Amino acid sequence: MSKLDKDSVLAKFTAAYEAANGKAPIIEAKGGWYTVDGGKNIRLAQLEEMADSMGAAPTLKKQKVEEPVKEAKIEKPKAPAKAKAKSKKSASSFSVKDFYTKQIQDINPGAKAPR
Numbered sequence: 001m002s003k004l005d006k007d008s009v010l011a012k013f014t015a016a017y018e019a020a021n022g023k024a025p026i027i028e029a030k031g032g033w034y035t036v037d038g039g040k041n042i043r044l045a046q047l048e049e050m051a052d053s054m055g056a057a058p059t060l061k062k063q064k065v066e067e068p069v070k071e072a073k074i075e076k077p078k079a080p081a082k083a084k085a086k087s088k089k090s091a092s093s094f095s096v097k098d099f100y101t102k103q104i105q106d107i108n109p110g111a112k113a114p115r
Contacts, residue, residue, distance in 0.1 A: 004044050013047045016054035 017025045033041040
């Protein structure tokens, strides 16, 4: 793996970002991680990849600068107020353990429970 020059990568990314979005990015650096416009922390190699992808398609305006992999949002079902007031044990078939197991299997097909 080759070493990346921080100044040249940041200059390349800034130019590509300006071409794609029409404004200069706000880049904050802390401990080897870079934050672009208050978004997620990313490494220098990812900035270079993003600059390459923006440079290849400068006609796209308002392109979001994010990691390509998005995290799944966890939605918790809400139990009705009457079920809570009736008794501690409800007849509901909902199980948190099954919910998270199903969610993990949806994200990673073929994943098995650790037990």
